[in-house]
Amino acid sequence: MKKAFVIIPTYNERENILKVVPILLDVFKQVKNWEMNILVVDDSSPDKTAEVVEDFAKKHKQVHLLLNKRKQGLGGAYLKGMAKAFEDKDTEVVFEFDADLSHDPTKIPIFLKKIDEGYDMVLGSRYIPGGGIPDNWGLHRKFLSVVGNIVIMSVLTNFTIRDWTGGYRAIxxxxxxxxxxxxxxxxxxxxxxxxxxxxxxxxxxxxxxxxPFRFVDRTIGVSKLGNEYIKNNLIYLFKVRGKEVADNRIFKFVVTGGIGALVQLLSLILWRQILPYEAAIFASIETAIVSNFLFSNFWTFADRKVGFSQYPSKFIQFNLASAGSIVIQLVIATLGKNLIGLFELFRLPLVHISIDTGMIYAVVGILVGMFWNFFAYSKIIWKKSKESHE
Ligand SMILES: Nc1nc2c(ncn2[C@@H]2O[C@H](COP(=O)(O)OP(=O)(O)OP(=O)(O)O)[C@@H](O)[C@H]2O)c(=O)[nH]1
Ligand SMILES: [Mg+2]
Known part of the structure; x- marks a missing residue:
C-alpha cells in the first residue's frame, strides 16, 4: 500500500505532541487506502519533546522520531524529514503539519482524496470559502496575514492560490x-x-x-515565528520576482529599445561632426539599428542567436522590420489626423505649449510599432527553430 507521512517539526512542543499524536492516530483510522505514518522532526528541544515521541513510537509502529542535534529552523527540519520519509520507496505523500494543533487534522482524508484525484500538491487554505483565521486575532495580526498574502499574490502575479504562507500541506x-x-x-x-x-x-x-480549514490559535507553548519572518519573505519575494522580470524577453526588448534611442541621440552628436545634417540623421538611425540588432542577438534572443554567416540577411530583415515600424507610425499619425482630427487637449503651464491629439496618435503609433517589431523579431528574424521546444 502507498504510504503517507505526516511530518511534524517540533521545538519545545512536549505538551502539544502529547495531544496531537493520539488525535492524528484516530483520524488515520478513517483512511483506508493509504498507510499513514507520523514523523516528528525534533531539534533536541530542551523540554524533551523527543522523549514523549519515543514513548509513542514504542507503542505505535506508525510513529517515528528524527532527532537533530541542533536547532536548524523550520526549513531545515522539513528537508531532513522529507528526505527520511521518501527514503522509503513506498512513500508517495508527505504532509507538513504543525505540532500546536493550529491545523485541523480532520482535513487529512480530504487532502488525500485530492491526491487520489490526481493533484500533485494540496494546500490547507485559510483564505478560501470555508477557511478562516481566528476571530480573536488582533487587527495587527489579521492585517499582516491578509495583506501579506495580497502582497505575495501581487508580486508573483498569481491570484489562483489564496494562502501562500500556510504551513499545512500535502506534497x-x-x-x-x-x-x-x-x-x-x-x-x-x-x-x-x-x-x-x-x-x-x-x-x-x-x-x-x-x-479550506479554520486556523486555530495555539493554546500551549510559544510561537517560534520571529520578526525576521516578514523581512526574509519580502527579500525572497522581490529577489526572485526581480530576477524573473529581468529574464523576461519583453523586458529585454524594451530595454534594448531604450538603449537604442540613447545610442541614436548620442551618435547623432558624433555624426554631425563629420556629416551634413540629413546624412547624420540617417547615420544615427542606422547606428541605433546596429545597436538594437546586436543587443537583440546577444541578449533578448540569445537563446536563438544567429551565426555570423547569417548576419547580412538577418540584418537586412532587421532594417526592413524597423522601416515597417516607421511606416506604421506614419500611417497611424495620418489616419488619426484625418479621421479624428487634431485638437488641443491641454496647454503646458509656464511654457505655454499646446498638447494636441497628435501626441496620442504618436503614442499609439509607437506602441503598435513596438508590437510589430517584437512580432517580426520573434516570429521571423529570431524565430524558434523547429527542434527547440519552448
Ligand atoms: N524542528 C524544528 N521545528 C520548528 C522550528 N521552528 C518552528 N518549529 C515547529 O514548526 C511548527 C510551527 O511553528 P510555530 O511557532 O507554531 O509557527 P507558526 O505556526 O507559523 O506561528 P504561530 O501562529 O505563532 O503558531 C511548530 O510545530 C514548531 O514547533 C525549528 O527550528 N526546528
Ligand atoms: Mg503555530
Whole structure:
C-alpha cells in the first residue's frame, strides 16, 4: 500500500505532541487506502519533546522520531524529514503539519482524496470559502496575514492560490523530487522555506489545489515565528520576482529599445561632426539599428542567436522590420489626423505649449510599432527553430 507521512517539526512542543499524536492516530483510522505514518522532526528541544515521541513510537509502529542535534529552523527540519520519509520507496505523500494543533487534522482524508484525484500538491487554505483565521486575532495580526498574502499574490502575479504562507500541506513525491534540489540554500532554512517551496512548485506547473480549514490559535507553548519572518519573505519575494522580470524577453526588448534611442541621440552628436545634417540623421538611425540588432542577438534572443554567416540577411530583415515600424507610425499619425482630427487637449503651464491629439496618435503609433517589431523579431528574424521546444 502507498504510504503517507505526516511530518511534524517540533521545538519545545512536549505538551502539544502529547495531544496531537493520539488525535492524528484516530483520524488515520478513517483512511483506508493509504498507510499513514507520523514523523516528528525534533531539534533536541530542551523540554524533551523527543522523549514523549519515543514513548509513542514504542507503542505505535506508525510513529517515528528524527532527532537533530541542533536547532536548524523550520526549513531545515522539513528537508531532513522529507528526505527520511521518501527514503522509503513506498512513500508517495508527505504532509507538513504543525505540532500546536493550529491545523485541523480532520482535513487529512480530504487532502488525500485530492491526491487520489490526481493533484500533485494540496494546500490547507485559510483564505478560501470555508477557511478562516481566528476571530480573536488582533487587527495587527489579521492585517499582516491578509495583506501579506495580497502582497505575495501581487508580486508573483498569481491570484489562483489564496494562502501562500500556510504551513499545512500535502506534497507528492513527484513535487518533492523536482523542487528539493533547489531548496538547499541558506535562505530556505527558516520559514522562507514555505513560500519558496510553493513558488517553485507553481513555476514548475504542478497541479495544486486548496482545501479550506479554520486556523486555530495555539493554546500551549510559544510561537517560534520571529520578526525576521516578514523581512526574509519580502527579500525572497522581490529577489526572485526581480530576477524573473529581468529574464523576461519583453523586458529585454524594451530595454534594448531604450538603449537604442540613447545610442541614436548620442551618435547623432558624433555624426554631425563629420556629416551634413540629413546624412547624420540617417547615420544615427542606422547606428541605433546596429545597436538594437546586436543587443537583440546577444541578449533578448540569445537563446536563438544567429551565426555570423547569417548576419547580412538577418540584418537586412532587421532594417526592413524597423522601416515597417516607421511606416506604421506614419500611417497611424495620418489616419488619426484625418479621421479624428487634431485638437488641443491641454496647454503646458509656464511654457505655454499646446498638447494636441497628435501626441496620442504618436503614442499609439509607437506602441503598435513596438508590437510589430517584437512580432517580426520573434516570429521571423529570431524565430524558434523547429527542434527547440519552448
Ligand atoms: N524542528 C524544528 N521545528 C520548528 C522550528 N521552528 C518552528 N518549529 C515547529 O514548526 C511548527 C510551527 O511553528 P510555530 O511557532 O507554531 O509557527 P507558526 O505556526 O507559523 O506561528 P504561530 O501562529 O505563532 O503558531 C511548530 O510545530 C514548531 O514547533 C525549528 O527550528 N526546528
Ligand atoms: Mg503555530
Amino acid at each position: 507528492t513525491r513527484k513535487v518533492y523530487e523536482a523542487v528539493e534540489p533547489e531548496m538547499h540554500d541558506e535562505k530556505f532554512t527558516g520559514y522562507t522555506f514555505q513560500i519558496g517551496f510553493l513558488h517553485k512548485s507553481v513555476k514548475k506547473g504542478f497541479k495544486i489545489v486548496e482545501v
